[in-house]
Amino acid sequence: MALVTSKRLLWVRLVLLTVIGYKLLVDPESVLQFNGVLVLSSAMGLPILMYNEKSQVYGLVGVLFIGMVVSDVGPLLETNVKYFETTVLLRLIYSLLLCVYCYMSDYLPVCNSAVFSYAFIETWFGILQYNCLREEHYKRDEQKRLELNELSDKYDRGELTKEDARKYEKSLSEEEYKKIMSEFKK
Known part of the structure; x- marks a missing residue:
């Protein structure tokens, strides 16, 4: 610390x-x-x-x-x-x-x-x-990125529960929406 x-x-x-x-x-x-x-x-x-x-x-x-x-x-x-x-x-x-x-x-x-x-x-x-x-x-950003990578790997391997998989899919759709909106604003 x-x-x-x-x-x-x-x-x-x-x-x-x-x-x-x-x-x-x-x-x-x-x-x-x-x-x-x-x-x-x-x-x-x-x-x-x-x-x-x-x-x-x-x-x-x-x-x-x-x-x-x-x-x-x-x-x-x-x-x-x-x-x-x-x-x-x-x-x-x-x-x-x-x-x-x-x-x-x-x-x-x-x-x-x-x-x-x-x-x-x-x-x-x-x-x-x-x-x-x-x-x-x-x-904080690096920690978040590592957690997302770990979650993505678990999702790809099918190791997530249904609830966690839904949360992950929702976060992916929100990120995609933000990306589209940021490109649209340009």
């Missing part, structure tokens, strides 16, 4: 976002003055977002982070792989574009240490998750 799987990476991301959201609610200065954020923003030449005690935006951002976590927990518990195969790629593209925009532009409300650090972390997690999801997708 692989040490790094897409499910584990998704859980790590959700825990990290929960911690950041919670910290933004109770102690936003610890997030904005975190050494990793400061080093990353100074290395990229971005302005450092300073903590303002009277600003109420930190609570809103913290609630949004926790909301993002909640929106991913359901599909993760249901192991909705198709959801994550789509969402992770879209999230990766968005965060990568946000990183580039932060680096190339000088619009202060967006191009600052906090936004860039968040976009950088999302990009990093997105790349790792996308690669894991793609590898797992190939493994």
